[in-house]
Amino acid sequence: AAALADPDNPPLTEVELDRLESARRVRRARAATGLSQARFAAAFRINIGRLRDLEQGRTQADSALLAYLTVILTEPEAVARALATGGA
Incomplete structure (x- = not known):
């Protein structure tokens, strides 16, 4: 009850929680590849700025x-092969 009443530290909203979960999923996928943000973005054709925003929870993945x-x-x-053979 005290935490809910603290105006300096309000609980996260559903939107904020969803954004944080989205960030975790993005980081988990990249971490599984062992690639840096720049290499992951280049390898899988994801805009580096978008990837950073997603991982930092500034935006949410659709x-x-x-x-x-x-x-x-x-x-x-399989994704790397598809992208290498012209799948844009």
Whole structure:
């Protein structure tokens, strides 16, 4: 009750919690590859500024990007092959 009443430290909103969960998912996918932000962004054709914003929780990934990250997490070689053969 005291925490909820503290005006200097309000609880996170649902939107803020969703953004933090999105950031964790993005960081987890990148960490699984062992790549830096710059190399991950280049390898998987994700804008580096967008990747940084996502990882820092400034923006939230949409469902398409979350799906793409899931594929990267489970089949990174398949994604790399698809991108190398012209799949833009």
